[in-house]
Amino acid sequence: MTVAEAATHADGGIDSVLLDIEGTTIPVAFVHQVLFPYARKALPELLATRGDEPAVRDAVADIARLAPGVAPLVQLNAWMDRDEKIGPLKALQGLAWAEGYRTGALQAALYPDVLPALRRWHEGGLRLAVYSSGSEAAQRLIYGHTTEGDVRGLFDGFYDLRIGGKREADSYRAILAEAGWEAGRTLFLSDIVAELDAAVAAGLRTCQLARPEDGTRPGEGHPVAATLDEVARLFALPGTP
Numbered sequence: 369m370t371v372a373e374a375a376t377h378a379d380g381g382i383d384s385v386l387l388d389i390e391g392t393t394i395p396v397a398f399v400h401q402v403l404f405p406y407a408r409k410a411l412p413e414l415l416a417t418r419g420d421e422p423a424v425r426d427a428v429a430d431i432a433r434l435a436p437g438v439a440p441l442v443q444l445n446a447w448m449d450r451d452e453k454i455g456p457l458k459a460l461q462g463l464a465w466a467e468g469y470r471t472g473a474l475q476a477a478l479y480p481d482v483l484p485a486l487r488r489w490h491e492g493g494l495r496l497a498v499y500s501s502g503s504e505a506a507q508r509l510i511y512g513h514t515t516e517g518d519v520r521g522l523f524d525g526f527y528d529l530r531i532g533g534k535r536e537a538d539s540y541r542a543i544l545a546e547a548g549w550e551a552g553r554t555l556f557l558s559d560i561v562a563e564l565d566a567a568v569a570a571g572l573r574t575c576q577l578a579r580p581e582d583g584t585r586p587g588e589g590h591p592v593a594a595t596l597d598e599v600a601r602l603f604a605l606p607g608t609p
């Protein structure tokens with residue numbers, strides 16, 4: 369759909385926006401070249417020294433259930449090699465990143481268009497929430513440690529894989545039920561077409577972020593935007609520049 373066509377179809381009825389993180393609000397390069405390597409390096413020591421913490425114990429128990437007989441670190445490395453979106457890996461990565469944000473080694477640099485747009489949308493009365501494969505704790509860390517400070521207050525909710533996988537329509541239904549949002553007035557933003565397809569199956573409106581700096585390719589079946597300002601124009605969101 370072209371920008372003009374989407375604008376024609378826009379009814380101005382969006383009151384809630386659900387946002388993916390990687391490729392939508394944060395550069396793919398930051399996740400793959402900064403966050404993932406940081407966690408991969410930190411995980412051996414984390415497993416060796418923090419095994420008594422409930423969150424670590426729970427994640428290790430989940431790994432044993434999903435991959436019986438495989439050493440936790442071996443399994444984690446295999447999942448990381450394949451960029452698997454799987455609960456215990458995401459929980460442990462979140463714990464590793466917490467230390468990086470605490471020491472200042474990590475700071476989240478969002479795409480430059482993101483915070484100005486989210487602030488306008490928030491001030492304009494839109495409800496915002498996050499849905500990422502990264503754990504809820506990791507999401508809060510990212511938005512709590514951006515280059516512009518703690519912006520967690522912009523969001524009403526943080527949803528992760530506990531609600532279900534991002535390519536399953538039931539996950540979006542569960543988010544709507546929990547948030548009390550209406551499907552037809554909720555816009556889901558992501559760079560991944562399979563996620564957008566699942567959201568459409570649950571009745572949500574969708575827009576793909578295809579950001580040239582990430583090399584994301586526009587897919588079929590959804591309006592496409594390169595920035596959140598373009599999303600705002602396509603869907604007549606509050607504070608459209």
Ligand SMILES: CSCCC(=O)C(=O)COP(=O)(O)O
Binds near residue numbers: 390501507
């Ligand atoms: C919470 S930031 C790290 C994101 C992450 O771990 C990941 O796998 C990317 O998932 P997304 O659903 O945001 O594309």
Ligand SMILES: [Mg+2]
Binds near residue numbers: 388558
């Ligand atoms: Mg993404």
